[in-house]
Amino acid sequence: DSGVTQTPKHLITATGQRVTLRCSPRSGDLSVYWYQQSLDQGLQFLIQYYNGEERAKGNILERFSAQQFPDLHSELNLSSLELGDSALYFCASSVGQGEVNTEAFFGQGTRLTVV
Amino acid sequence: LAKTTQPISMDSYEGQEVNITCSHNNIATNDYITWYQQFPSQGPRFIIQGYKTKVTNEVASLFIPADRKSSTLSLPRVSLSDTAVYYCLVGDGSSGGYQKVTFGTGTKLQVIP
Numbered sequence: 001d002s003g004v005t006q007t008p009k010h011l012i013t014a015t016g017q018r019v020t021l022r023c024s025p026r027s028g029d030l031s032v033y034w035y036q037q038s039l040d041q042g043l044q045f046l047i048q049y050y051n052g053e054e055r056a057k058g059n060i061l062e063r064f065s066a067q068q069f070p071d072l073h074s075e076l077n078l079s080s081l082e083l084g085d086s087a088l089y090f091c092a093s094s095v096g097q098g099e100v101n102t103e104a105f106f107g108q109g110t111r112l113t114v115v
Numbered sequence: 116l117a118k119t120t121q122p123i124s125m126d127s128y129e130g131q132e133v134n135i136t137c138s139h140n141n142i143a144t145n146d147y148i149t150w151y152q153q154f155p156s157q158g159p160r161f162i163i164q165g166y167k168t169k170v171t172n173e174v175a176s177l178f179i180p181a182d183r184k185s186s187t188l189s190l191p192r193v194s195l196s197d198t199a200v201y202y203c204l205v206g207d208g209s210s211g212g213y214q215k216v217t218f219g220t221g222t223k224l225q226v227i228p
Binding site for chain 1: 156157158160161164202219220
Protein backbone atom coordinates (compact mmCIF):
# COMPACT_ATOMS: atom_id res chain seq x y z
CA ASP A 1 0.00 0.00 0.00
CA SER A 2 1.58 3.25 -1.20
CA GLY A 3 -0.53 5.45 1.05
CA VAL A 4 -2.06 7.25 -1.93
CA THR A 5 -5.79 6.67 -2.25
CA GLN A 6 -7.72 7.06 -5.46
CA THR A 7 -11.46 6.83 -5.87
CA PRO A 8 -13.34 5.41 -7.58
CA LYS A 9 -11.41 2.38 -8.76
CA HIS A 10 -13.59 1.91 -11.80
CA LEU A 11 -15.85 4.29 -13.66
CA ILE A 12 -18.01 3.68 -16.69
CA THR A 13 -19.72 6.62 -18.33
CA ALA A 14 -21.13 7.74 -21.64
CA THR A 15 -19.62 10.08 -24.19
CA GLY A 16 -20.30 13.72 -23.51
CA GLN A 17 -20.52 13.24 -19.77
CA ARG A 18 -18.37 14.72 -17.00
CA VAL A 19 -16.61 12.81 -14.23
CA THR A 20 -14.49 13.65 -11.22
CA LEU A 21 -11.59 11.53 -10.03
CA ARG A 22 -10.35 11.94 -6.50
CA CYS A 23 -6.90 11.51 -4.98
CA SER A 24 -5.73 11.63 -1.38
CA PRO A 25 -1.95 11.93 -1.15
CA ARG A 26 0.27 10.31 1.45
CA SER A 27 0.27 12.07 4.76
CA GLY A 28 2.82 14.88 4.64
CA ASP A 29 3.19 14.94 0.87
CA LEU A 30 2.57 18.36 -0.67
CA SER A 31 2.79 17.50 -4.36
CA VAL A 32 0.12 15.68 -6.30
CA TYR A 33 0.58 14.57 -9.90
CA TRP A 34 -1.94 13.22 -12.37
CA TYR A 35 -1.02 10.83 -15.15
CA GLN A 36 -2.96 9.16 -17.93
CA GLN A 37 -2.08 5.70 -19.17
CA SER A 38 -3.85 4.49 -22.27
CA LEU A 39 -3.69 0.93 -23.54
CA ASP A 40 -0.11 0.01 -24.44
CA GLN A 41 1.11 3.54 -23.82
CA GLY A 42 3.43 4.92 -21.25
CA LEU A 43 2.41 7.21 -18.46
CA GLN A 44 1.64 10.67 -19.75
CA PHE A 45 2.02 13.48 -17.26
CA LEU A 46 -1.07 15.68 -17.07
CA ILE A 47 -0.68 18.19 -14.26
CA GLN A 48 0.98 18.79 -10.89
CA TYR A 49 -0.15 20.70 -7.85
CA TYR A 50 2.08 21.69 -4.99
CA ASN A 51 0.55 22.85 -1.72
CA GLY A 52 -2.62 24.01 -3.42
CA GLU A 53 -1.05 25.76 -6.37
CA GLU A 54 -0.67 24.54 -9.92
CA ARG A 55 3.02 23.77 -10.40
CA ALA A 56 3.32 22.30 -13.87
CA LYS A 57 1.18 21.33 -16.80
CA GLY A 58 1.78 18.53 -19.23
CA ASN A 59 -0.32 17.16 -22.04
CA ILE A 60 -3.61 17.98 -20.40
CA LEU A 61 -6.57 18.65 -22.65
CA GLU A 62 -8.62 21.81 -22.21
CA ARG A 63 -11.61 19.60 -21.38
CA PHE A 64 -9.70 18.40 -18.32
CA SER A 65 -9.04 20.42 -15.19
CA ALA A 66 -7.77 19.75 -11.72
CA GLN A 67 -7.45 21.37 -8.34
CA GLN A 68 -5.86 20.71 -4.97
CA PHE A 69 -7.81 21.58 -1.88
CA PRO A 70 -6.56 22.98 1.46
CA ASP A 71 -6.50 19.47 2.94
CA LEU A 72 -4.21 18.57 -0.01
CA HIS A 73 -6.52 16.10 -1.67
CA SER A 74 -6.91 16.64 -5.39
CA GLU A 75 -9.60 16.18 -7.97
CA LEU A 76 -9.28 15.69 -11.70
CA ASN A 77 -12.32 16.76 -13.67
CA LEU A 78 -12.85 15.32 -17.12
CA SER A 79 -15.66 16.80 -19.22
CA SER A 80 -17.23 16.27 -22.65
CA LEU A 81 -15.82 12.78 -22.51
CA GLU A 82 -14.83 11.00 -25.69
CA LEU A 83 -14.16 7.33 -26.35
CA GLY A 84 -10.44 8.11 -26.54
CA ASP A 85 -10.44 9.30 -22.94
CA SER A 86 -10.82 5.72 -21.78
CA ALA A 87 -7.66 5.02 -19.81
CA LEU A 88 -6.13 4.42 -16.42
CA TYR A 89 -5.68 7.63 -14.51
CA PHE A 90 -3.02 7.61 -11.84
CA CYS A 91 -2.37 10.01 -9.06
CA ALA A 92 1.03 10.22 -7.40
CA SER A 93 2.36 12.24 -4.51
CA SER A 94 5.73 13.27 -3.21
CA VAL A 95 6.95 15.29 -0.29
CA GLY A 96 8.79 17.86 -2.39
CA GLN A 97 8.06 19.80 -5.52
CA GLY A 98 8.84 16.98 -7.90
CA GLU A 99 12.52 16.27 -7.65
CA VAL A 100 13.33 13.02 -9.38
CA ASN A 101 15.88 12.18 -6.71
CA THR A 102 13.02 11.68 -4.30
CA GLU A 103 10.47 8.93 -4.45
CA ALA A 104 7.01 9.43 -5.90
CA PHE A 105 4.24 7.22 -4.58
CA PHE A 106 1.49 6.16 -6.95
CA GLY A 107 -2.08 5.24 -6.21
CA GLN A 108 -3.83 2.19 -7.64
CA GLY A 109 -5.43 4.22 -10.37
CA THR A 110 -8.95 4.85 -11.63
CA ARG A 111 -9.95 2.91 -14.70
CA LEU A 112 -12.23 5.09 -16.80
CA THR A 113 -14.27 3.52 -19.55
CA VAL A 114 -16.20 5.81 -21.86
CA VAL A 115 -18.92 4.06 -23.87
CA LEU B 116 16.02 16.32 -20.49
CA ALA B 117 17.81 13.05 -21.03
CA LYS B 118 16.00 10.65 -23.32
CA THR B 119 16.07 7.00 -22.31
CA THR B 120 16.04 3.90 -24.46
CA GLN B 121 15.27 0.45 -23.09
CA PRO B 122 14.30 -2.88 -24.65
CA ILE B 123 10.59 -3.24 -25.24
CA SER B 124 10.42 -6.71 -23.75
CA MET B 125 12.46 -9.50 -22.17
CA ASP B 126 11.78 -13.08 -21.17
CA SER B 127 13.52 -14.94 -18.36
CA TYR B 128 13.14 -18.24 -16.57
CA GLU B 129 12.42 -18.37 -12.89
CA GLY B 130 15.50 -18.33 -10.70
CA GLN B 131 17.67 -16.54 -13.22
CA GLU B 132 19.28 -13.15 -12.83
CA VAL B 133 17.79 -10.52 -15.13
CA ASN B 134 19.64 -7.46 -16.33
CA ILE B 135 17.73 -4.65 -18.00
CA THR B 136 19.85 -1.96 -19.59
CA CYS B 137 18.78 1.61 -20.16
CA SER B 138 20.62 3.95 -22.47
CA HIS B 139 20.71 7.69 -21.65
CA ASN B 140 23.42 9.20 -23.78
CA ASN B 141 22.69 12.85 -23.01
CA ILE B 142 22.42 12.51 -19.25
CA ALA B 143 23.23 15.74 -17.45
CA THR B 144 25.58 16.24 -14.54
CA ASN B 145 22.76 16.69 -12.03
CA ASP B 146 20.60 13.83 -13.30
CA TYR B 147 19.73 10.83 -11.17
CA ILE B 148 18.69 7.47 -12.57
CA THR B 149 15.56 5.93 -11.14
CA TRP B 150 13.79 2.67 -11.85
CA TYR B 151 10.12 1.94 -11.29
CA GLN B 152 8.16 -1.30 -11.52
CA GLN B 153 4.54 -1.51 -12.64
CA PHE B 154 2.25 -4.52 -12.36
CA PRO B 155 -0.84 -4.68 -14.59
CA SER B 156 -3.56 -2.29 -13.50
CA GLN B 157 -1.46 -0.91 -10.65
CA GLY B 158 0.50 2.26 -10.17
CA PRO B 159 4.28 2.25 -10.64
CA ARG B 160 6.39 1.46 -7.61
CA PHE B 161 9.86 2.84 -6.89
CA ILE B 162 12.56 0.17 -7.03
CA ILE B 163 15.94 1.83 -6.86
CA GLN B 164 17.80 5.05 -7.60
CA GLY B 165 21.41 5.94 -8.15
CA TYR B 166 23.81 8.58 -9.37
CA LYS B 167 26.98 6.64 -10.11
CA THR B 168 28.74 3.30 -9.52
CA LYS B 169 26.62 0.66 -7.84
CA VAL B 170 23.58 0.82 -5.61
CA THR B 171 22.00 -2.20 -3.98
CA ASN B 172 18.88 -2.63 -1.94
CA GLU B 173 16.78 -5.58 -0.85
CA VAL B 174 15.15 -6.07 -4.23
CA ALA B 175 17.63 -4.99 -6.90
CA SER B 176 21.01 -3.61 -7.85
CA LEU B 177 21.72 -0.70 -10.12
CA PHE B 178 24.98 -0.53 -12.02
CA ILE B 179 26.08 2.79 -13.50
CA PRO B 180 29.36 3.00 -15.44
CA ALA B 181 31.71 5.92 -15.05
CA ASP B 182 30.41 7.78 -18.14
CA ARG B 183 26.81 7.40 -16.86
CA LYS B 184 25.49 7.05 -20.41
CA SER B 185 23.74 3.83 -19.50
CA SER B 186 22.58 1.95 -16.46
CA THR B 187 21.64 -1.64 -15.73
CA LEU B 188 18.95 -2.81 -13.36
CA SER B 189 19.77 -6.25 -12.02
CA LEU B 190 17.09 -8.46 -10.50
CA PRO B 191 18.57 -11.51 -8.76
CA ARG B 192 16.80 -14.86 -9.04
CA VAL B 193 13.53 -13.64 -10.51
CA SER B 194 10.24 -15.27 -9.68
CA LEU B 195 6.90 -15.25 -11.48
CA SER B 196 5.85 -12.30 -9.33
CA ASP B 197 8.56 -10.16 -10.94
CA THR B 198 6.61 -10.20 -14.21
CA ALA B 199 5.97 -6.51 -14.74
CA VAL B 200 6.95 -3.44 -16.73
CA TYR B 201 10.15 -1.73 -15.65
CA TYR B 202 10.70 1.97 -16.33
CA CYS B 203 14.02 3.78 -16.39
CA LEU B 204 13.79 7.49 -15.61
CA VAL B 205 16.48 10.13 -15.76
CA GLY B 206 16.12 13.59 -14.32
CA ASP B 207 17.22 15.99 -11.66
CA GLY B 208 15.70 18.15 -9.04
CA SER B 209 16.71 21.52 -10.33
CA SER B 210 14.92 21.71 -13.66
CA GLY B 211 11.68 20.06 -12.84
CA GLY B 212 11.24 16.47 -11.92
CA TYR B 213 8.46 13.97 -12.31
CA GLN B 214 6.36 16.40 -14.28
CA LYS B 215 8.94 16.50 -17.02
CA VAL B 216 10.18 12.93 -16.91
CA THR B 217 8.71 10.68 -19.56
CA PHE B 218 7.92 7.22 -18.27
CA GLY B 219 7.80 5.88 -21.79
CA THR B 220 6.65 2.35 -22.47
CA GLY B 221 9.28 0.66 -20.31
CA THR B 222 10.56 -2.91 -20.57
CA LYS B 223 7.99 -5.66 -20.21
CA LEU B 224 9.62 -8.52 -18.32
CA GLN B 225 7.94 -11.90 -18.61
CA VAL B 226 9.17 -14.55 -16.16
CA ILE B 227 8.61 -18.08 -17.38
CA PRO B 228 8.17 -21.04 -15.03
